[in-house]
Amino acid sequence: MKLKGKKVLITGGNSGIGLATAKLFIEEGAEVAITGRDQKTLDEAVQLLGPKAKAYRADVTDSAARKVLFAAITKDFGHLDIVFANAGVAGQTKAGSTDEATFEDIIRINLTGAFLTVESALPILKDGSSIIFNGSVIGTLGQSGYAAYAASKAGLRGLSRSLAADLAPRGIRVNVVSPGPIKTPIWGRTGRSPEETGELAKLIAATIPLGRLGEPEELAKAVLFLASDDSSYVNAIESFVDGGATGTPFGGPAFRQ
Ligand SMILES: NC(=O)c1ccc[n+]([C@@H]2O[C@H](COP(=O)([O-])OP(=O)(O)OC[C@H]3O[C@@H](n4cnc5c(N)ncnc54)[C@H](OP(=O)(O)O)[C@@H]3O)[C@@H](O)[C@H]2O)c1
Secondary structure, eight states: OOSTTOEEEEETTTSHHHHHHHHHHHHTTOEEEEEESOHHHHHHHHHHHOTTEEEEEOOTTOHHHHHHHHHHHHHHHSOEEEEEEOOOOOOOBOTTSOOHHHHHHHHIIIIIHHHHHHHHHGGGEEEEEEEEEEOOGGGTSOOTTBHHHHHHHHHHHHHHHHHHHHHGGGTOEEEEEEEOSBOSGGGGGSSOOHHHHHHHHHHHHTTSTTSSOBOHHHHHHHHHHHHSGGGTTOOSOEEEESTTTTTOTTOSGGGOO
16 A cells, blocks of 8 residues: 555545545555535535545635645645645637636636635645646647646746745645546536537547546555655656657647658
8 A cells, every 4th residue: 555544635526536635646556635616516426425525615726725734634634745736617708809707717726726725724734745736738739729727737836946945944845746638527617518428539539649548546655655655756747647748749540641
């Protein structure tokens, strides 16, 4: 077991990548605090994860809720060894038709919320802990309609490197995992119909060197590596888990003669 006795916080642990990671971490011996906004999926997640999981309803943008959350985690867990700042949204902000509130909401959830989560965790994070942010290939690869999302994810890369320097004296490692397209409920939250989502997924898969979308469990394994002692000398990196999309963007089936 790679995480025996470790205490973990996963924001957005009631869905997709966060939930798959919570499941794997518990199998590896951890106790996990998961957060999210939707009480129904939080309850369902705890049901699935069992007694090693505790769920807390907290919006990462709500500072009062964050205070209550960390008071509860301190009481229930005592300390933390690992934080996976994973909660995020993928709203669209097309140039020419985006209002200020829409742009700022995405930044506030994906970037400010992730930073403030870590900031709130620091007093109870043990020396030698591991922090992982969930970035995205879109923080590197341009995609039409995603300026705020791209900025938020590129921002995580930048802030993680500063934090790694801030926290190095305590032996706390800070890394980013950056997924390519992964099959999670985030695709259904875009306002597209299931048919449109299916078509888009097919198009995107054709551009991925491995020719398919990723599974949340494949992301969870990469997060486990960054969270565990297996990565004890890995610090301030961005690890792409994207089927090769970033490294060889013309390697997918769509580009083969
Ligand atoms: N799936 C992909 O293709 C992909 C690719 C690159 C990066 N990512 C990143 O992976 C992370 C997880 O996404 P996912 O694909 O697993 O999608 P998902 O299934 O939609 O999960 C998103 C999670 O974030 C939580 N969340 C969103 N806004 C929140 C807020 N304001 N406060 C607290 N929790 C909030 C959601 O909780 P509630 O439902 O309770 O609100 C949910 O648990 C995100 O940061 C996303 O940007 C995903």
